[in-house]
Amino acid sequence: MRLYGVVGWKNAGKTGLMERLVTEVTGRGFSVSTVKHAHHTFDVDQPGKDSHRHRVAGATEVLLASRKRIALMHELRDEKEPTLEELLQRLGPVDLVLVEGYKRDAHPKVEAHRAETGNPLIATDDPTVRAVASDTALDLDRPVFDLNDTGAIADFILREVGL
Structure with a gap:
């Protein structure tokens, strides 16, 4: 199963990015399912x-x-609480599963980041965060995308998972 995550702190833009990615990737003819973790x-x-x-x-x-x-x-x-792996076993087959949350799990992820939140980057201490989508320029050792450049972020994810 091809799996890619979107992580970030509260109000970082995760849900908006997920929504745009689902629209973008399904618009390219791929099937997508999503998993969303809630802390409450x-x-x-x-x-x-x-x-x-x-x-x-x-x-x-x-x-x-x-x-x-x-x-x-x-x-x-x-x-x-079931693990992400246990939850994934309940899903039907699709081309890509996008996961919002589960930032401590080992699957590859893109981090959504908004400077105004004042939160530190998860990416600096987490090698599973393969790229960052931010509203501000960042100097990192991995790709940084404009948070609103959904097409480029989708291109990156699809390359990463082999689609």
Whole structure:
């Protein structure tokens, strides 16, 4: 499975870059899936809906299906959080999986960086960060792209994964 990550600190532009990369790469005819790590509790269904009622009642998994999409919710309850590798095994085959977050995992990554956040670069201490997409010029030992140059960033990632 071809895998590439987008990492960065809060408000660095990760989600916007992910969105643009998915549009760019799928526009070139490749299939893409995404994995997004959240550091906080989140909910994808709403109180009062049948799926929410099933989950709150104690169901381990709730599969919601229609003609347009399916959604599988799995309650961890007291289970440990699955690893990225375990999550990837649940995905169907695609040309490329883009991962937002999981900055400590060993897959190759591009770092999104905005100077205004004042956060240090992850890349300086992490060799798995193969390039940086920034809103400011940086002097690094790896490629630096303009954060908004989605085409160049996509070219780099696709070369890196062999597509």
